Amino acid sequence: MPRVSGWYYDGRGFRPGTVGWEDGVIVEAREGRARDALARGLVIPGLWNAHTHLGDAVVTQELRGTLEELVAPPHGLKHRVLAKAKDEAVIAAMRRAMATMLRTGTAGFSDFREGGLKGLRLLYAAQTGLPLDGVVLGRPSGLAYDAREVAALLRASDGIAVSSYVDWPGGDLEKLAADVRRARKVFAIHCSERIREDIDKVLDLSPAFLVHMVQATDADLERTADAGVPVVVCPRSNAFFGLTPDLPRMLRAGLELRLGTDNAMINVPSVLREMEFAYRVARMNGEVRAREIVQMALRGRRLKDPDAACALRVGERADLAVFDLPAGPSGFASLLRATASDLRLVVSGGRVWEPPSAPAPSRRRRAPREPRAR
Ligand SMILES: [Zn+2]
Numbered sequence: 001m002p003r004v005s006g007w008y009y010d011g012r013g014f015r016p017g018t019v020g021w022e023d024g025v026i027v028e029a030r031e032g033r034a035r036d037a038l039a040r041g042l043v044i045p046g047l048w049n050a051h052t053h054l055g056d057a058v059v060t061q062e063l064r065g066t067l068e069e070l071v072a073p074p075h076g077l078k079h080r081v082l083a084k085a086k087d088e089a090v091i092a093a094m095r096r097a098m099a100t101m102l103r104t105g106t107a108g109f110s111d112f113r114e115g116g117l118k119g120l121r122l123l124y125a126a127q128t129g130l131p132l133d134g135v136v137l138g139r140p141s142g143l144a145y146d147a148r149e150v151a152a153l154l155r156a157s158d159g160i161a162v163s164s165y166v167d168w169p170g171g172d173l174e175k176l177a178a179d180v181r182r183a184r185k186v187f188a189i190h191c192s193e194r195i196r197e198d199i200d201k202v203l204d205l206s207p208a209f210l211v212h213m214v215q216a217t218d219a220d221l222e223r224t225a226d227a228g229v230p231v232v233v234c235p236r237s238n239a240f241f242g243l244t245p246d247l248p249r250m251l252r253a254g255l256e257l258r259l260g261t262d263n264a265m266i267n268v269p270s271v272l273r274e275m276e277f278a279y280r281v282a283r284m285n286g287e288v289r290a291r292e293i294v295q296m297a298l299r300g301r302r303l304k305d306p307d308a309a310c311a312l313r314v315g316e317r318a319d320l321a322v323f324d325l326p327a328g329p330s331g332f333a334s335l336l337r338a339t340a341s342d343l344r345l346v347v348s349g350g351r352v353w354e355p356p357s358a359p360a361p362s363r364r365r366r367a368p369r370e371p372r373a374r
Helices: 054-058 067-071 077-084 087-103 116-127 147-156 172-182 199-203 218-226 235-240 247-252 271-284 290-296 299-303 331-335
Strands: 003-009 014-022 025-030 039-044 047-053 106-112 133-138 159-164 186-191 209-212 231-233 257-259 320-323 343-348 351-353
Touching: 003 320, 039 331, 039 343, 047 054, 047 257, 047 271, 047 299, 054 077, 054 087, 054 116, 067 077, 087 106, 087 116, 106 299, 106 320, 106 343, 116 133, 116 147, 133 147, 133 159, 133 186, 147 159, 147 172, 159 172, 172 186, 186 199, 199 218, 218 247, 231 247, 235 271, 247 257, 247 271, 257 271, 257 290, 257 299, 271 290, 290 331
Parallel strands: 003 039, 047 106, 106 133, 159 186, 186 209, 209 231, 231 257
Antiparallel strands: 003 014, 014 025, 039 320, 320 343, 343 351
């Protein structure tokens, strides 16, 4: 049975011991070291990037302009570039972004995939063979409801995610969200990023989560918390456009927060960087414990499995990341200072990925050119 040893996160804190898995599920979490451990270090559940637009990775130029000019549909820069890009270029860019996620300890992601059915196909092509879990949310190719297109998207995806309530003509989003509900799939939406939006109208769509909520009032945040709808925050993306999410205020409102890296053309999809930045931004408005930030970077997996403990316990999916970081109970603080070079191993659903630079423990091997599953 594959095992890792060190200090592992059991949901309450870090404790010394060993975690082992079989058939993609954790079957052992106990005290003591394993002599045959694949890696040793600080062990956490694999990070989960709760909000990405991986297709944007195809945009490589320096970005200038407002949020509207860069990302708003249908005429923002990213949409113009994506419309013109060759399929192979988009696939290669997304695969590169996925490799970055693995290299920074991420075992899963939730993507807002633009470009209709074809957009979904390109993402699946990019993901082929990588030990990386994904919740893939498609989007109609235009800003209008078309029942047949929605049905086709739902057959090919985990659900549908759209830009924002104000972008859509009256009534269309309600029809779309109702179709998603009937199909028992995920509906998600950005909310109150550029401007404050009507939270009641947005919550009526039964979203699985909202993204941003930077312009939300205290009452909006409380209504969202009461509705049990989590919010994904993307502090680096907000900061790029001169916005600051008030994380302590969001937590005071009782919201469940998750971390995402948003547009891959604006931020490299590293949850480690997002965690560090989120911690700093939180301190600008008060204080948040390091432990809370780390949990924000783990909770995204609940989109796929609402009962996930987001901890290393027997019965949980075998998603792990092992870091070469100072061990001990202060693991949360260590993780906020972690970089890609501290990573020793990522496991997603029991599939192991090692960084190409990791020293080979037992046998010689050539450095692989790209991430590979074993
Ligand atoms: Zn976004």
